[in-house]
Amino acid sequence: MTPVTYGELRGLAASRIEAGGIAIAQKPLDSPEAARQAVITYRDLLAGLAEHAAYLVGHVPALDRPYAVTTASSQDLAAALLRRLLEERAARGTAAPALADHPASAAWAGAAEALRAARDLLDTHRDPDRRWRTPDAWRLDHPDLRWQALVDLAELVDATAPGGRDLAARVLEAQHLPEPEVADLRDPQRLQAGASAVLSLHRDRPIELSAIAGLGLAQPPPQRADPLQRALQAIGRLRQRAWERHDTPYVGVSTLGHYAALAVLVHQHAAVAVQAVGARAPQLWPTESSGRLPAVLTEAASACRTASAAWREVRDELAGLRTPIPLSGNVRDDYVLVRDGLAHATRSRNEWMNPDRLVPDRAAALHLLGALRSPLASVSEIGAWHRRTSARLVLAGEVFQPAVRLTGDEVADEPTLVQAKLDRRAVPASPAQQRALRHGYSAATDVSSRAVRAYGHALAAAAETTWRPAAGRTEAVQPSALLHLPSR
Amino acid sequence: MSDWPLAAEALIGATDAGSEHLADVWTLAYAAERATLRLAAAPGAEGEVRWTETAVELSAALAELERADPSLPGVAAAVDLGHPVPNSGSDAGDIVARLIRAALADLRVAPGGSTQETPAVARVSGLLSGAHLRLTGRLP
Numbered sequence: 126m127t128p129v130t131y132g133e134l135r136g137l138a139a140s141r142i143e144a145g146g147i148a149i150a151q152k153p154l155d156s157p158e159a160a161r162q163a164v165i166t167y168r169d170l171l172a173g174l175a176e177h178a179a180y181l182v183g184h185v186p187a188l189d190r191p192y193a194v195t196t197a198s199s200q201d202l203a204a205a206l207l208r209r210l211l212e213e214r215a216a217r218g219t220a221a222p223a224l225a226d227h228p229a230s231a232a233w234a235g236a237a238e239a240l241r242a243a244r245d246l247l248d249t250h251r252d253p254d255r256r257w258r259t260p261d262a263w264r265l266d267h268p269d270l271r272w273q274a275l276v277d278l279a280e281l282v283d284a285t286a287p288g289g290r291d292l293a294a295r296v297l298e299a300q301h302l303p304e305p306e307v308a309d310l311r312d313p314q315r316l317q318a319g320a321s322a323v324l325s326l327h328r329d330r331p332i333e334l335s336a337i338a339g340l341g342l343a344q345p346p347p348q349r350a351d352p353l354q355r356a357l358q359a360i361g362r363l364r365q366r367a368w369e370r371h372d373t374p375y376v377g378v379s380t381l382g383h384y385a386a387l388a389v390l391v392h393q394h395a396a397v398a399v400q401a402v403g404a405r406a407p408q409l410w411p412t413e414s415s416g417r418l419p420a421v422l423t424e425a426a427s428a429c430r431t432a433s434a435a436w437r438e439v440r441d442e443l444a445g446l447r448t449p450i451p452l453s454g455n456v457r458d459d460y461v462l463v464r465d466g467l468a469h470a471t472r473s474r475n476e477w478m479n480p481d482r483l484v485p486d487r488a489a490a491l492h493l494l495g496a497l498r499s500p501l502a503s504v505s506e507i508g509a510w511h512r513r514t515s516a517r518l519v520l521a522g523e524v525f526q527p528a529v530r531l532t533g534d535e536v537a538d539e540p541t542l543v544q545a546k547l548d549r550r551a552v553p554a555s556p557a558q559q560r561a562l563r564h565g566y567s568a569a570t571d572v573s574s575r576a577v578r579a580y581g582h583a584l585a586a587a588a589e590t591t592w593r594p595a596a597g598r599t600e601a602v603q604p605s606a607l608l609h610l611p612s613r
Numbered sequence: 614m615s616d617w618p619l620a621a622e623a624l625i626g627a628t629d630a631g632s633e634h635l636a637d638v639w640t641l642a643y644a645a646e647r648a649t650l651r652l653a654a655a656p657g658a659e660g661e662v663r664w665t666e667t668a669v670e671l672s673a674a675l676a677e678l679e680r681a682d683p684s685l686p687g688v689a690a691a692v693d694l695g696h697p698v699p700n701s702g703s704d705a706g707d708i709v710a711r712l713i714r715a716a717l718a719d720l721r722v723a724p725g726g727s728t729q730e731t732p733a734v735a736r737v738s739g740l741l742s743g744a745h746l747r748l749t750g751r752l753p
Binding site for chain 2: 379382383386389390393394396397430433434437438440441444447449451452457460464468472474475477527550551
């Protein structure tokens with residue numbers, strides 16, 4: 126099972142809303158209790174939608190009075206209007222719905238549950254003060270991405286409104302409840318107009334697939350024992366930890382060294398993977414051997430090798446330096462998980478599997494390339510953060526080297542260094558070392574992001590070639606082969 | 614270029630006689646780490662993962678040693694075997710493995726250490742064994 130994402134929960138809510146609408150249209154309410162319950166669950170669903178809208182909009186003081194003159198944008202006003210309309214109709218102070226005996230009640234209760242779970246999932250990316258606590262949390266505050274999520278929510282509202290009309294009709298036809306109890310639900314048009322207000326302001330701008338819909342839990346729960354899945358999760362934790370700490374004084378060179386070694390290994394594995402796919406390409410895609418696929422695969426392999434060499438130099442530089450900050454045990458543990466997961470997927474007994482075994486078919490090729498994409502992107506991101514971390518450590522004078530290892534040339538004109546060498550003390554990293562570290566990080570982050578792009582092109586080309594059925598052949602791999610990726 | 618087998622032998626012999634056992638372990642682990650880093654950077658080693666993996670274990674072992682005794686990088690002898698002789702991949706691996714085994718042996722004969730030292734010694738021992746495993750595919 127893959128970790129759940131926001132988009133999936135919202136999809137679940139949508140299908141339950143649809144099921145609820147169909148159920149209330151098809152089946153009468155048998156008793157006053159059933160009617161009361163259906164009304165409560167429906168209103169609770171509206172409350173769920175309202176809470177969700179409120180969460181996405183965030184707290185904008187001016188929006189508490191949406192009809193007053195404010196400087197808020199028309200988008201914010203539309204969102205506030207929708208939220209108000211929902212809140213007016215939502216349940217207030219009612220007890221939690223009991224066991225629902227009409228299928229519509231069950232469906233609506235499920236939809237409200239999915240919506241609240243989706244909101245809670247988003248909230249795992251924030252701390253109690255709504256600040257970002259994960260490297261992905263910026264998406265929640267990005268105006269375009271947030272608006273996209275609101276538009277998707279407005280579509281849910283639009284789908285929910287007719288259910289209220291049918292519910293009111295059912296209640297009134299059986300005279301289960303007095304008319305005022307459902308009067309506000311009889312006309313769905315105001316709610317739908319509120320939803321349209323949001324939908325009409327939707328600028329049809331291409332939104333990256335990995336927008337808010339792609340967000341997963343900030344801390345995915347432990348998975349089963351598939352080493353590659355565990356490695357992908359460990360990468361996620363390392364990324365989170367690196368982001369949390371890159372601006373704090375708790376990262377030392379031995380921790381940075383582990384991350385750099387991880388970058389070396391991940392790029393090496395990525396290079397081997399694309400190379401293996403390239404070697405098998407003539408068999409896997411016989412009709413495509415003259416297309417652009419071989420070229421992009423070769424380019425990706427070489428970009429990954431270059432990046433791996435660049436990270437190795439960073440690693441070498443770090444190995445000669447020391448900081449008073451000890452190696453982080455969590456980083457070490459997750460490094461081991463990633464290392465073993467990568468090894469499990471690509472090697473048998475310390476040797477690379479040969480391409481036939483590594484990529485027996487197209488699905489395996491896409492699976493392998495897809496699985497390595499997120500570690501590759503993550504080490505590149507982490508590298509960019511650590512470039513700053515290392516620069517800060519150097520500036521703060523926290524990076525040392527044992528003076529005993531200084532050569533005669535290095536201490537020649539520096540009496541203090543001579544004394545330090547004799548006293549076997551540690552001295553700050555030399556200007557040459559500082560430069561080497563700085564250049565190392567800057568070169569590595571550059572080639573690393575190039576490798577990520579080239580790798581992305583290779584993956585896209587392989588996927589495209591696979592899903593476009595060749596003439597006379599309909600065999601194609603399902604896109605879901607790529608969807609096992611963890612939440613990113 | 615330098616003669617790795619000879620240098621390694623000399624190093625193992627010299628640390629054998631030492632009494633400062635943690636410093637000797639540090640010296641051997643340090644020499645092994647430098648050697649693996651050089652091997653990882655050697656031409657033709659682009660696809661080799663084990664040098665990097667071994668170097669990580671060794672650097673974790675060094676970090677652990679230095680946490681137990683922060684003066685180690687200053688007081689222990691830091692020896693670098695120098696550039697490896699080209700095309701000596703498997704031999705070079707054997708030499709590094711011997712350095713690791715020597716470090717482990719020094720660690721094991723340590724006379725009853727202080728209370729802070731004992732857990733550190735256990736962790737270092739695990740990391741050195743791990744390094745040997747990454748390098749050769751088997752435990753020492």
